Amino acid sequence: MPLYHTLGKIPPKRHTQFRKPNGDLYYEQLFGTVGFDGMSTNSYHEQRPTQVKEIKKQYSVAPKIAKENNIQSYKLKGFQVSPEKDFLESRKIVLTNSDCHIVLSAPQNKTTEYFYKNTDSDEMIFIHKGSGKLRTIYGNIDFKYGDYLIIPRGIIYKMDFDTEDNRHFIVESRRPIYTPKRYRNWFGQLLEHSPFCERDIRRPYELETNNESGEFVIKVKKKDEIIEMVYASHPFDVVGYDGYNYPYAFSIHDFEPITGRIHQPPPVHQTFETDAFVICSFVPRLYDYHPDSIPAPYNHSNIDSDEVLYYVDGDFMSRNDVEPGNISLHPAGIPHGPHPGATERSIGKTETKELAVMVDTFKPLMVTEEAMKIADETYFQSWLDK
Numbered sequence: 001m002p003l004y005h006t007l008g009k010i011p012p013k014r015h016t017q018f019r020k021p022n023g024d025l026y027y028e029q030l031f032g033t034v035g036f037d038g039m040s041t042n043s044y045h046e047q048r049p050t051q052v053k054e055i056k057k058q059y060s061v062a063p064k065i066a067k068e069n070n071i072q073s074y075k076l077k078g079f080q081v082s083p084e085k086d087f088l089e090s091r092k093i094v095l096t097n098s099d100c101h102i103v104l105s106a107p108q109n110k111t112t113e114y115f116y117k118n119t120d121s122d123e124m125i126f127i128h129k130g131s132g133k134l135r136t137i138y139g140n141i142d143f144k145y146g147d148y149l150i151i152p153r154g155i156i157y158k159m160d161f162d163t164e165d166n167r168h169f170i171v172e173s174r175r176p177i178y179t180p181k182r183y184r185n186w187f188g189q190l191l192e193h194s195p196f197c198e199r200d201i202r203r204p205y206e207l208e209t210n211n212e213s214g215e216f217v218i219k220v221k222k223k224d225e226i227i228e229m230v231y232a233s234h235p236f237d238v239v240g241y242d243g244y245n246y247p248y249a250f251s252i253h254d255f256e257p258i259t260g261r262i263h264q265p266p267p268v269h270q271t272f273e274t275d276a277f278v279i280c281s282f283v284p285r286l287y288d289y290h291p292d293s294i295p296a297p298y299n300h301s302n303i304d305s306d307e308v309l310y311y312v313d314g315d316f317m318s319r320n321d322v323e324p325g326n327i328s329l330h331p332a333g334i335p336h337g338p339h340p341g342a343t344e345r346s347i348g349k350t351e352t353k354e355l356a357v358m359v360d361t362f363k364p365l366m367v368t369e370e371a372m373k374i375a376d377e378t379y380f381q382s383w384l385d386k
């Protein structure tokens with residue numbers, strides 16, 4: 001996040017002696033991204049952050065592919081994914097390519113003993129149901145319905161939930177997730193035409209500093225495997241940090257929609273960008289106000305990208321029979337558009353209450369076995385006249 005942030009205590013000059021009350025040195029760590037060219041954070045630890053005690057289990061969590069080369073449109077009934085106790089085990093990869101995993105998750109356990117670190121991917125966790133606290137090495141962030149949590153790769157975290165009823169839509173991205181460059185000026189400040197501004201970005205506010213020694217399990221994700229590593233010091237032992245690389249939250253309810261006289265294209269809904277896909281927010285908004293406007297989208301052929309829509313809430317004007325928690329996959333190579341009757345139905349409507357998250361990937365997505373368990377296999381025929 002191109003916003004400077006600091007929590008806790010830090011010395012006035014980086015890479016200089018910074019001492020504890022007893023005279024010992026704190027342990028400095030520079031956590032950088034994209035080599036030394038990306039965003040970085042400089043933190044100060046009670047103990048050395050390098051004290052690996054034991055490397056335990058290592059096991060694959062790679063998705064099992066059902067359809068590698070897919071041109072069929074699918075509807076996935078996301079709420080049919082069964083809840084599972086553990087927050088990592090509950091993650092089911094439904095669509096995937098070499099750039100990202102698209103995941104549904106319904107964790108029940110209110111907290112976990114272990115810590116987690118994804119070294120492969122930045123994570124975007126959209127909170128559809130439930131609330132709680134994201135606890136990280138760089139401080140905590142409260143979350144609730146409608147929040148996007150962006151957790152850059154390598155940040156150690158755990159999630160505490162208020163209840164057992166949680167539903168998440170997650171994208172694990174091998175490419176860094178940023179706010180769109182075209183929303184920012186050359187200093188990084190969000191411009192007036194951006195649908196959100198810095199006030200909407202919620203940064204960590206509560207630093208947990210533990211100086212405990214013992215055995216602390218961090219489940220580390222690397223190359224689609226989980227490796228259980230035991231550290232000799234508590235991972236949350238930072239007394240202070242500053243920099244640009246930290247987790248943050250942004251609520252979809254704070255996205256200000258851009259509307260027009262005629263139908264606006266998907267880029268007006270863009271919320272995040274990567275080199276490999278975009279994430280867009282469709283939020284309640286007034287419809288197009290040209291006297292002859294057609295609020296429903298036109299048929300379109302997204303020849304260069306697979307289009308994934310995750311339906312959150314409200315009425316989805318262009319789709320028949322879509323429920324919250326559903327995913328539609330419209331693959332590159334074939335056109336899609338409003339369902340029969342939807343175009344006509346939309347004329348004269350003045351507003352929509354729809355709430356949805358869209359992920360458009362530039363490389364085709366593979367459909368996994370987990371997806372096939374919740375797939376509506378007849379969806380691709382849903383544009384036929386009945």
Ligand SMILES: [Fe+2]
Pocket residue numbers: 300307330336
């Ligand atoms: Fe579309």
